[in-house]
Structure formats: structure tokens, C-alpha cells
Amino acid sequence: MTQERAPILEALTRMKANRLVPFDVPGHKRGRGNRELVDFLGQQCLDVDVNSMKPLDNLCHPVSVIKDAEKLAAEAFGAAHSFLMIGGTTSAVQAMVLSTCKPGDKIILPRNVHRSAINALILCGATPVYVNPQVDERLGISLGMKVEEVIAAIKNNPDAKAVLVNNPTYYGICSDIATITKVAHEHGMKVLADEAHGTHFYFSKKLPPSAMSVGADMAAVSMHKSGGSLTQSSLLLTGKDINAGYVHQIINLTQSTSGSYLLMVSLDISRRNLALRGEEIFDKVIDLVEYARDEINYLGGWYAYGKELADGGAVYDFDVTKLSIFTRSVGLAGVEVYDILRDEYDIQLEFGDIANVLAYVSVGDRVKDIERLVSALADIKRIYRKDPSRLMKVEYIDPIVDAAPKEAFYADKVSLPIDETVGKTAAEFLMCYPPGIPILAPGERITKEILDYVHYAKRKGCQITGPEDMTIKRLQVMA
């Protein structure tokens, strides 16, 4: 089978031609039972919203077309095996952690992981060993892990089972995943890569190396981000030393038994597109982003950072398809710029944090949209510019881990007004969303610094999520 094939697409097309009479779920019966849904989504979409059946295979136990599609995806990404995931990259990250760690096991990871990784620790009861991601003081963003710090963590925790690496971070920062993989393997540890923001690494020579290309053991790849598939679809890749059958069992613990064919076929079609045209597509994206970066930096004030951040250490490499823009030098918090762009200029960005915004650029963008973004930034600078000293500088807050996430999450808890929690141990998450990196994870000590940051972020308009109390006035701590 070649990459020109798309087995799930082909099977669905055959099924449509067969005009089956559906006496199975879903109950909308090709939309006939729900005209409003058809009017909104379109007949073509409802025609293929079907359940698994013999000609379409079964995601829980693939033996035919899904198996073929997974084989083609594995080949396209240079993996030994791949799994189509329908629960988002969150489910892929959790499957990686659950496949390699058991209760009480240690896992080495940077603190700026996505919440899904720490959620996985709550599920499996593993204990995190955090490596301090260095912080760029000027930009206020967490970077990657320095190799020497990972080596120190490995030496200090020889019983750890795995090392998790962001490849890259939301902002495009890469650690030296090749060396980390080599060292981890020498110490018998598995390497897991969160590639939620790195699908394109597999299809361009101009970008940092992908996890599979350097021999990492597992990778969670967000096909729905730069890969172009539907939201919530994702891929889990495994290397040659991973028991795919066991991973499959782990996935089936939590995965829906009614996997959506819309999601699966979108993965199949997108994989084919990337395999056949990926290099050309990402060349175009790289050119677009480089152009935008040059134009934004020409405006002055804003700083759209790029490869110059790379220092061989905490920023081992930079993903040039990321258009991250530092806003604090214009006197505006990233989240303020994010709101102004949407409310005043009808431009929606991916996210704004305390000092940066991220514009997500993909093959779907046009030069004239880039011109709009750049011109809007020029106009915002003219109209809204403020004194940068009014803004808080962000520093990395080293977490004090009092308890493993699972222990804290399931512990007896008390709910306190948030300002009375200093010195206690958090029993729930606290994070800005996006990017969804926890400020506090269950089991971590609450400090005044952390609360100051949370109040500041809230005041600037960040959406704070995590606690049971959605107004974020109270926080649960370990009793």
C-alpha cells in the first residue's frame, strides 16, 4: 500500500455507494431523523457519521481498514506503530504516561507541561520529578530543558521510568531531544514526546527534528493543529521498543467504543495530504511566518522572535512556523492585545499570556490576512501604546511538591478563600487557559508569589481555570 491510498476514506466511499439500510446506530439515520442538524452540517457530513461495521473496521480492535490507515500513518511519520486517536492529543498524552508508568513510578518532566500530562499522573499515580524549564527573563516564557539538568534528574532518580519532552512548547521552543533520548535510553528510561505543536516537524527538513526521527519511544501528535484534521483527532506514535498491544489495551481503558468516523477519516485524509504534499505545504507556512516576523519587527516595539533565541541550551532549537510576539515593550499585556485584536479588529489569535501573543499560522492562511494582522499591530501600537513599566515581570516559580498529584487530588480537602491558602498544599489545578500550563498542580505548595501572579493574570483578563469554584474565589487544599 502506498501513501496515495486512504483506506478509511475509500471504505466510507464504498459504503455510501452501497446504500445500506441502517438498522444500527447512530439514531439520526444519515440525518433523516434530525433535519436541523443536516441543514447546519450538510448531508455529506451526516452520510458518513456512522458506527463501526464489518466493512469499516472497529477502532477498539482494528483488523482491516483502520489497521491499514494506522500502518500508513506509522510509515508516513517514521514510527513502528501508530494509533488513530479520537479523544484529542490529551488522550494520546495520557496513553503515553499510562503505558510507561505504574502507581508509584517516577517520571521526569519539565514543569511547563500541558495539564493533560499531570492529569495522567492523577490517573496512574506516578510521581513527577520536575526539571526546571529555564525562563527567558525578558519574554517571560518558559523554555526547554537543558540537557545537563535532565542528566542530573536521571542520575538522581535512576528508578524513574520515563522522561517526557515538549517538542516543541506552545511558543515553539525545543529541547535537545536527540541527546535526551540517547541518555535516557542508556539509563533504561523511555522517552515520551508531547508533540501537540509539532506535527509539521515530520514533514520538513527546515524544522527541528521530530521525536520518532531521533528514536524517542512514544509521541502524541496533534494532527488537528498543523496537520489539518478535524478538532479532537490526533495520532499516537510508538517506536520499536514499545509493546503496541499493551498500549492498545491502555487506550481502550478510556477511549470511546463509538469512535467517530468523521474524526478518523479526517486523520486518514490529512495523513495522505501531509505524506504527499507536506514538505511543500510547510515551506509555504515557513515563508509566510518569516515574512510576518520581518514585517512585525520592522514596525518596532513588538518583538516577533525567531531562531535567534536558540542558544544550544534551554532553547536548543526554535520552530520557525510559530508566530509568537512579545508585547510588553509596547506596554501591553499579551492578553490585552489578544482582546483588542478580536474586539476592535476582528482578528482572533491563538492565545495571549502575560507578555506575549501567539498567532497560529497554517497552510490555510493568505498573505493578505498576514497584512491585516501586521497593520492592526501597527495601529494598536499607535493608539494603545503604554508605559511598559506598569507591567509585571514574570519569573519562573519553582514548584514545591508536597505530594504526588494523585495523592493530593484524592486527599481529604478543605475549601478556603484563595487568599488564605498561602503555605497549604493545593488539591486542584490552577491555570491560565490557553495555554493550559498549570500555575499550580495538585500536590504543590501555594505561595504568595503564585497568588500574586494569579490575581495579576486575572486582572489583565486571562481566563483562570481548574478549581471546582469557577469564580476562583476559593481553592481546595489538602486538609
Next chain:
Amino acid sequence: MELWFSEQHTPNVRLSLKVDKQLFSETTEFQRIDIFDSTEFGRLLVLDGRIMVTERDEFIYHEMITHVPMCVNPEVKRVLLVGGGDGGSARELLKYDTIEKIDLVEPDKTLVRACQKFIPQTAACLDNPRIDIFFADALKFIRRKSNEYDLIIVEYIDPFGSGEGLFTKEFYGNCFNALREGGIMVNQHENPFYSLDAAAMQRAHKRLASSFPTVRVYQIHIPTFPAGQWLFGFASKKFHPTNDVDFNRWKSLGLQTKYYNTKIHTGAFALPSYVIKSLQAAE
């Protein structure tokens, strides 16, 4: 044989003109360009199926988009024309000896060349040494200008197509920045009659009003445009379009015009009640 060109004004309304022959047709990276010879309206310039210029009625549009701001501020020396590759507005502006230089930004070179070849009535003036033509993206061009122009005229159409970037706050804001003190901008605002066009008009008005201290709307009547009625947005840093205007000074220039005169200048700012209501709703 009968050959008719039809423009779809709405899904349910069309305007048809009898044409003699097609002189030019090309699809560029920006748009489809067609030029016809018509029986009643002379040469027609059609972009993406929309009539932009006819030899017979273009004077109405081009006179009213230029002489209104020029009468308000006769001291204008530097002008930027955005769009307007047909040359009609440039022709009117060249009547003023006081204008030193006109920059014309038009992304589509093919359009300018085709107009020069087939519609000399408007485009013959484009080789005048006072005109500099820039084949560039207008949004990018304007972004790099600050305090340079006394008058900016925006002739882009189609806020949902090729011109979408030019009906935005970022464009108007960057125009404000490119204008000197006392600068004026005139923007074509579509027609207020058909609902989709009226929504575009409201949007343009809202965005313009958020970028300039003084914004007024005026109208013209032109047979080949949808609804026969067309609006312009007049935005300025300082001048009001009708109060304190020295109309005698304009008259003393002795310029020849077919539609524009100082009475219609004032009258054009008087709007039908439904248009006023629609503009107020947008503000």
C-alpha cells in the same frame, strides 16, 4: 445577434446592458477583468462581474469622490489614491495645479495596462509625470507611511472579496497615521439600499468613525451602480465637509465639471432618513 452583459446586484436583481463586443478578458491573481463595448454606456470596465466604470456615467463618481475633498481643502498637495487603477480620479485631481504629486497604489498591473489601452477616457492621464504608480498591496504600502499625505481616496470595492483588508479598522487607522494635519480621507461606501451592501456600508462607517474625529457620509446617483445610489465616507482630522467651506475660492478656479458644483456639494450630505437611521445604528 444580441449580446447582453448582466451584473447580479442581488441574488434576485440584475442589471443588463447590451454590448457590442468584448475587448478584453483576463483573470489575474487578484480578479477577473473584462472590458466591453456597450451600446448605451460606451466602454465598460468590469471586475469580477461588477461594473466599475462606464464611459457614459463615470464622471459622476470620479468628480464627486475628488472635488468634494478638494473644495473643502484647496491646500492639498500630496494625494494617495488607493485602487483607482482606471485613472478617472487621477484625471480629476490633475485639474488642480496646486497638487504636486499623486501616488496611486494598485496591486493589479494588468488592470492599469488594460485601462490604458482600452479606456483612454479615464486612463490616458496615467502617464502624467505628477503621478507615481505603485503596484503593491495597499495595506502594506500605507503601513509604512506617516504624516505624508493631505488627501487619501480609497476606491476599493468588494469588502467581502479582493478588497476585504481595506474595509477594516487597521486600514483606516493606518490611513489616519499617513495623513498630515488637516488630512482628509474619502472612502467609497457601497450602496445603502440592498441589505448585504448596506451591512458593508455600516461596517465601513463604523470602522471609519472609530478612527477619525470627523466622519460624514454623502451620496451620489449613478445609473450603473447597484440601486443607482452610492455613498462616500468623508473622514478628516480637522475640516468639516460643509461648514466653513470657502465655496467661492473653488468657483474662482474656474474648473469645468459635469456633475459637481458647490450647491450639490452641500446637498450631497443631505441623506434620506433610512440612510441616516442605518448609519446611526452602526455608530
